[in-house]
Amino acid sequence: MRIAFAGNPNSGKTTMYNALTGRNEKVGNWGGVTVGSKEYSLKKEFAGDNEVIAVDLPGAYSMSPFTPEEGITSEYVRTANPDAIVNIVDATNLSRSLFFTTQLLELGIPVVVALNKSDINEKEGTSIDAEKLSKKLNCPVFKTVSVNDKNNGLSDMIGKAVSLAGTTQKAPYLQADIDLHDKAAVDAEDRKRYEFVNKIVADVEKRKVLSKEITVQDKIDRVLTNPVAGIVVFALVMWFVFWVSQTWLGPLVADWLVGWIETFQGWVADQLANSPAILSALIADGIVGGVGAVVGFLPLVMVMYFLIALLEDCGYMARVSAVMDPIFKRVGLSGKSVIPIVIGTGCGIPAIMSCRTIRDERERRTTSMLATFIPCGAKIPVIALFAGAFFSGASWVSTLSYFFGLVLIFLGALLIKGITGYKYRKSFFIMELPKYKAPSFKYAFRSMMERAKAYIIKAGTIILVCNTLVQIMQTFDWSFHVVEEGSDQSILASIASPFAILLIPLGFGVWQLAAAAVTGFIAKENVVGTLAVVYGLTAFIDTEELALTGGANEVAMTMGLTSVTALAYLFFNLYTPPCFAAIGAMNSEMKSKSWLFGAIGLQLGTGYTVAFLINQIGTLVTEGHLAAGFVPGLIAEICMIVVLVLVARKVRAHFDEQYALHKNSKAGAAA
Amino acid sequence: MEDKIRLLDAEVGKTYTIKEINTDDDEMNAFLFRLGCYVGEPITLVSKKKKSCIVVIKDGRYNLDQLLSDAILV
Structure with missing residues (x-):
């Protein structure tokens, strides 16, 4: 029944x-x-x-x-x-x-x-x-x-x-x-x-109180939907969420957790002391180390989920949507696009799905294309790792990551508006403002545990499998002989090296980093897991202790990145396409292959361009000269611009035709 | 002809009767209708800004952008 x-x-x-x-x-x-x-x-x-x-x-x-x-x-x-x-x-x-x-x-x-x-x-x-x-x-x-x-x-x-x-x-x-x-x-x-x-x-x-009477809630709304005060409040609220989860409470708990993970890893290594070295490396470093590195960041993600759940429960989201509407209108979106973006701080998949509430097709597709520029929960470990290892845990790294994601959304929306030739259909915005309610801590706790469970399951399945594969691939060469750790002869090195060449203009053209970026497309946590495996590091999070023992430097040294190239690498991972699951979600929401490929192309191009600019300009500023590979990188950028122009021309050429078709049938719209 | 004013020119805190809705968009008109926003129904302006306003329609509160509030005459 x-x-x-x-x-x-x-x-x-x-x-x-x-x-x-x-x-x-x-x-x-x-x-x-x-x-x-x-x-x-x-x-x-x-x-x-x-x-x-x-x-x-x-x-x-x-x-x-x-x-x-x-x-x-x-x-x-x-x-x-x-x-x-x-x-x-x-x-x-x-x-x-x-x-x-x-x-x-x-x-x-x-x-x-x-x-x-x-x-x-x-x-x-x-x-x-x-x-x-x-x-x-x-x-x-x-x-x-x-x-x-x-x-x-x-x-x-x-x-x-x-x-x-x-x-x-x-x-x-x-x-x-x-x-x-x-x-x-x-x-x-x-x-x-x-x-x-x-x-x-x-x-x-x-009714004792008529709905039209002005209440305390209306007075709160006046502030929260005020174009100036409302945006300031929103910025402060989001900053607070990121600060608590990624700088204060999250790392505090993570510190403690990582201690236990290391103890466990040590115990596992002891148990394997008499087994063959390869087995011990595979299990202790590859599986426990790699997965442990990812799980170590769980507290940051959990605190974040808890706070976002509280925000979603109290009724504030509708106000955010209303206050951001005029700003988003300028780039061809609307206040409705704000909700997917806030949800996207948790996970890109529900964010992309929530685009369904947007009525206009172009707006809906554009939002699902851009929402994942906001770093999701899976990217938190990557941010925290780089903030810890290269910027002594500075909180501005995470703030900048989110802020810059938002900037990219605006720029991306402008670009898409330009390419598609904004159809001047009137875009109305109406948002019901629900009554505020005290957020339920019980619900937020349950929601946090649910997500934590999913995170651990992911770490125990996809991440575990990937780490094991990475470990095996870097241990053996193609004829299955054991190679030295970090050797260029390994399977992993030979597969990742061609990709690494493409990354030279970005400042991180070594196969280890290329491999981590590629596994990141499967799931972003993999970036951390793979780095842990290929460099044999685990204690990423414990920045204070690392600093005391010189560990942060050690991590930084092993990777051979400067702070400029580290930032370029971090941003490359944040703004290139999200995981495959999110791409799948985009596919089902967009219902158009050309939009999907456009989205993947845009995200790849954005990640590449951002990293290129940071590396080249950053190196110019800090060292007084352009970084290696400037010319090839510039050529790549020019190629991207040419592709963009061609796509725009093609789309616009079909535009009138499409519109004519649209009057008779809907088939013309799905180009 | 009766005097009609745009919602954004109306007075905050006052309840008006909707005299005309014209969004040039049938689906939008129909959507507004389902919320109880149609000619002859009351609408109360709770607050307004330069480019948006908050109204009470039936027993719900809604934020409208300028385009939509300009399409509702009271």
Whole structure:
């Protein structure tokens, strides 16, 4: 048996779904967190002996989709024939929610209405006569509070839905038989529906505080959405998040953790003392060392996830989106693009998926193309490693990485706007500002643990396999003879060397660094893991101790990088294409091969150009001369510009043609 | 003809009746409709800035950009 969860955005569908299934899907206090359907069986206490699958759907205002994620919902309830629908209604906004409710009631599938967030109504003195509402709608109505563990009304509500499965719903309001292509007729019908809804609301709802009264929340909003103060606050908030996670609390915990990892590595090496040297190197250095180097950074990532979860939960994201809208408009995007970027500080994949809430196709594709310029959780270890080894742990390295990522997003958006020849379709921006709520520490903790679990699993699988392969490839040559550590004869060296040549103009043309950058495309943590393996280092994070023992210098010396080339290498890894998984996500969101290849090309070009400029200009400033490989690098840059111009000309040549096609069919748009 | 003013010229804290919505975009008009933003319905201006404003429509608060607020006449 399948029960679909449908309702307006930000009515609390996923929170309810999590409570009923015990899952830990992402929730947040803004509309459009869930962008795809998810299903899982109900907990035993709710389902009894039945096998009940709950289906969580993206929020929708009505059956006619406006953005792609809304379409998923209407498509599902129309075609997938769920056995019952739980319509989650935001009880604080009954007057808007019931429009969709009356549409759902017309489908014939039994509907149970959950008046969610009823606790807020109680606090604000709004009363809804559930019994009366139930009579008017012809369906059961329950008051629910999904965020509460007890007395939340969920058990009764879902029990009723299960018992109704398979019955037929009688609609309280039926749309007249009209020609759906006749716009005027449809409009008139929709008006009638709203009149019907308005009458019900007037009958069942009593408000002590009218929505239009100015509250404390509005006063806060005035500051947070102020074009100057709002942006300053946002910058401070993000700086605080990065500072706590990457400079203060994160490293503090990581320090302690790394101590344990080293002890463990030592213990493993002791156990292997009598085994062949190759085996010991493979297990102690390759597996434990490489994976350990990545896991050592886990505390930084966890603290970051925790803080971002708090931000997402309190309602601040919608305000950020609103305050950033005018700035993003200048580069052809909108405030909607801000949310994927903030989510991107955690992980690029959900960030790219959240682009679905953007209505305009060009804007949506552009955002998913650029969102990963913001360093994600997997890039934190890379940043922390370089900040520690080359810049004595300076916090400006991470701040600069994020800030520069944002600059690249703006520049990239301008570039894409130029290439695609910005279609002057009016880009409207409307964002619901949800009520603020105190963020739940319990939820943030759970969300952090969930991500930590994923991180450890990744370290134990993909990273482990990659490290093992790297270790094996650098131990043997092509005829499987053991070679000396760091030898140019190894398999790894011979594969990575051709890539390394390309990197000479960037200042890091050695095979070890090239290999780490390449494995980074599989997963960015690999950069750290591979460096640990090829240079036989583990204690990356412990900067203070490293400094005392000269370790930081040792790391820096082994890699043979100056601070200029180190920064170039770091930025190269940050701004080249993200991992394969993110590229896969881009592919499914863009639905266009030329956009996908454009995205990969743009990211490769950006990473290369940034590293080239930093290396050449940096060397010129610090040493008074250009770095090696300036001319070949310049030629590469010129080639990129030529490609860009050619692409732009091609796109623009097809532009008119495309537009002409677009009027008759949609096929022309997918170029 | 009645006097119509742009939303950004309206007074903060006051509730108006929507007199005209014209975004030149049918889908956008339909979307606004579903939020309860259509001719004849009340709208309250909570705050305004040079290029955006916050309004109450039904029981929800929304941030609108200049383009959209210019398309709503009250």
